[in-house]
Amino acid sequence: MLRIEALSAGYTAVPVLNGVSIAVDEGQFVAIVGPNGAGKTTLFKTISGTVGLMAGSIRFLDTDLASVPPHRRAHLGIAHVPEGRQVFPSLTVMENLEMGAYTEAGRRDWTSNIERIFAWLPVLAERRGQLAGTLSGGEQQMLAIGRGLASSPKLLMLDEPSMGLAPAIADFIFERLIEIRRQSGLTVLLVEQRVAEALESADHGYVLEMGRVVLEGNNKTLRADDRVRQAYLGM
């Protein structure tokens, strides 16, 4: 579904990502882990088009994304739940979800999507009239996820959904994500600092360090790898 090949990208002449290759197949749950500053967020932004691509290619379904302007990529079926939530603070919860459904598919499926989103994340239904800027961090994260789901995506990209949240809330959100994926069968690409949880539930994982993929494999091989155990799992 998503094929990234020999990708280089960055903000200045010096690229942040150097020859990154990643593949996500339909229905897969793929996790990307790595230390702070490795380039995980930059990778997501390059897929979404808010960071320019310097070399290599990104193909989504049958389209070369280089020829698709950033705002059209959501319409192809890519939902990006960005790092730090980035909900629209002066819009209500409901309006945020409506903006999630800005794509053609999102509008078409609005009624059934909103029902499912409210069932998965009931707090959003309770708070539907509240301004998103006044939600707690955990609620904002759930809204960001709901907003992503509202677009009827083919690929859901989540950038550190546990960032800055209390462990209990982060656990809850993680559990919700697993449940959402189990019920919907969505293809998910997840960036996460909670390496143990991420690798446990993912089909396939990549370890990104200093802008390069240093390790990849299915969850068993990764969790058995000595380097991963030492550096990320603290074993």
Add this chain to the structure above:
Amino acid sequence: MMLENFLQALTAGILAGSIYGLMCVGLALIFGVMRVINFAQGDFMMLGMYAAYYLFAALGVQATFGDNLGPYVAVGLATPLLFAFGYVIHRVLVSRVTGARTAALEGEGHYAQLILTLGIALILQNGGQILFGSVLVSVRTPLSSSAWEIGPLWGDFVSVFVNKSRGIAAVVSVATIAALALLIARTRLGKSLRAAADNPEAATYMGIEVDHAYRIAFGLGAAITSVAGGLLATNYPFQPHIGLEYVIVMYAGVVLGGMGSIIGAFWGGMAIGLVQQLSTLVLPTQLQNAAIFVVFLLIVFLRPQGFFGRVVERT
């Protein structure tokens, strides 16, 4: 007599305030909602006034629709012209200093916007002087010299006169604002404009074309302010530098109403109209503008977020 004078000044204040409110709403879209500083807003209004004037007097609107209806038809026709003007100005110039391009900069590109739009303002003022001349003109209608009498109220003592063209202008202003407020609050377009203003990057992830949203908002803001200008032109003679007088009123109104609130901007403009007219009861006319700013400072001092300001920060 005292009561009559007061009611008359109050009426004049409400009428003036409605038009000021409308101008402020135009700026509120650009400055309050999209957070773009536009010093040429008063000059956009001036263009709207001349557009209405030429459509009315030279391009057949007066001949077709007459002296009573004609001015309003001209204002209506000038509106899409100013929308297009704002849209193009944004596309060609202002877009270079707004949106995703400057979101990460210190001050979100406000310095560049200030200089750029100040430049546009000067070009419009001086260009206007060359094209239109500096003779005072107005959109002439007999309505501006006749009035409705309300009353006599309280027996035979008190009655209030409402100038017809100003009365109509106030009604058109309020209707325009109501329509715009609905557009911004309820429609998909309106919500996408607010989303793009809140967080351009996240808006892009939703599939919103942010630059396009900004152009639409800028065009709408120019069009709304030009409606106010056209209505004003039926009452007041004007010349190419008139924008300067009103751009200050507009910024004061938007800040008074609370940044980001469309309805707030209307009440901000209304407050300015009321203070201006009511102050004539106790102060000499030369001090009208001083009175406005004393009240402005007082309100901003007591309630820095404005009447309708929300204390929600952008993330």
